[in-house]
Amino acid sequence: MQRLGTIDIFPPAENFVYMDAASVGLTHKGAAAAINRWQQALADEGTIAFDEQDEVECLDNLNDAAARLFNAQTRDIATASSETVLMSSLAWAVMPPKGTNIVATETTHPSTVYPWMRVAEATGAQMRWARADNLYVDPDHLESLIDDSTSVVCLSHVEYGTGQTYDLARFAAKAHKHGAICVVDATQSAGQVPIDVAKTGIDAAAASTYKWLCGPFGTGIMYVAPALQKLNPGIVGWRSHKDMWDFQADRLELPDTAKRYEFGTMAYGTAYGATEAMNYLLKHSIEKIHTHNREISDRLMSGLQALGAEVLSPKNAAERSATIAARFPGKNSRDFARTLKENNVIASLRRDFIRFSPHLYNNADDIDRGLASIKAAL
Known part of the structure; x- marks a missing residue:
């Protein structure tokens, strides 16, 4: 083999x-080189080497690769500095209200569910936990927790501890049957398990790039279904404007795409590295x-x-x-x-x-x- x-x-x-890919994957050598080239060019030439067009294109290219990873459209992808900030922005955008519940597993990673717990604390929504027996969550038990009061089903596609993998189509269908959305942390699956947002019907999927995607720390990607692109993100910044070079502080006109979830300046070199690594994996399939x-x-x-x-x-x-x-x-x-x-x-x-x-x-x-x-x- x-x-x-x-x-x-x-x-x-x-x-x-x-x-140890579930902790930190080995970084693609070309990805590391791409980051170093960007950093050195910036140090040598400043904006001559990295101008405004480059600032746009470096994230656009990453979004193109992420769209292929998720079998989505590029307009449905947002990039930020980590999965956590993207999930947090989405949680505050959805803001599950009092009287509803958020279904999650007790074995999920904190980054998956802490944003939803924080929002629930503010709105009065209830957290509903699928219990585990020796770290195993019975999918039937998990499904039984979803009812007409559920607003969000929040899952790690692959559990960080044991690698237990959930049938996303099953839980997305159950969520939708009850008027809820299905939100997925794909950090432990993206790069090792195929993710098809079109076939599964999930509403959002966020991932960091430094594990199974063999990329760097400092970059996160998120698929956002069209319906969630109409919400107001919980985190906004200068990149949130549909024309980010407009620089008018007295108004905010959000893009009509997932880019409304992109909000600020980041270490752009990591985007070059993540794109290099992701394209390598996609080439292999x-x-x-x-x-x-x-x-x-x-x-x-x-x-x-x-x-x-x-x-x-x-x-x-x-x-x-x-x-x-x-x-x-x-x-x-x-x-x-x-x-x-x-x-x-x-x-x-x-x-x-x-x-x-x-x-x-x-x-x-x-x-x-x-x-x-x-x-x-x-």
């Missing part, structure tokens, strides 16, 4: 068994990456089980991603994660378990070397 992302593009993959990742994560899961590990991730293929969470009987997870790192096996400690997350730059040999190190450490 060959790597899809080669050593020349992801050099650290030669020196480490790097299975997310479907192909998904197949590759499933094969190596299957190998990893089987190997962990053979070593006696308690695998916490779903066994059902339809609910799985490349993220595998495990506990090792008789081992303190914090100490064991440190031991693995000392042996060049890179994974993350999360709560009381270890999370492994291989990606396109891994191959079967990596998995076998990682398993051999785990066996020796045990």
Whole structure:
């Protein structure tokens, strides 16, 4: 089984068994170079190297790539400095009112749901939590929480801890049946699991680029369905105006697109890097990456089980991603994660378990070397 992302593009993959994309993915070498070129040119020439047209085009190009990633139109994409600020702006735009509820899982990442909790605190909306049994959320239980009082279903497409993956079409349909919207944090899925907003019918999807998209910190992307493009964003700034070069402080005319959720100056070099990385993944196709990742994560899961590990991730293929969470009987997870790192096996400690997350730059040999190190450490 060959790597899809080669050593020349992801050099650290030669020196480490790097299975930590769910924390920080290896950065595409060309993406890092693009960021450095922008920063150096700006230092050398200022606005000669980065003028107003460049300031527009660098985000437009990223939005084009994100549109292909989500199977959306470019007009439906917004870019900012992180998933969190985009989700926050959307939450304040929607402002679920008192008497309604927001459905989420207790295993979701804080960045997914904190913005909605903050808005609920202000409006009086209720948070309704899908409980987990040993970190697993029963999809039937989750669906049962959605009723005519629900205003928002807020999901992580892939749960950050165990990699549990939800059927977005199922929950979007259930939300819409009750007059609610389905909002998705795709940070743990974008780049490893195909996302088709047209087929699933979700209303919004936001993601940061530094994990499975192999891009930099400092960039977030968001798909916004046309109906939500009519709302007033919760965060606005000079870029929020439909002609951002208008500079008239006494009026704000929002664009008739998702760009109304773009609001301010950012470290634009990261947009160049994120575009480079995303185009690389799209060239390989997310479907192909998904197949590759499933094969190596299957190998990893089987190997962990053979070593006696308690695998916490779903066994059902339809609910799985490349993220595998495990506990090792008789081992303190914090100490064991440190031991693995000392042996060049890179994974993350999360709560009381270890999370492994291989990606396109891994191959079967990596998995076998990682398993051999785990066996020796045990």
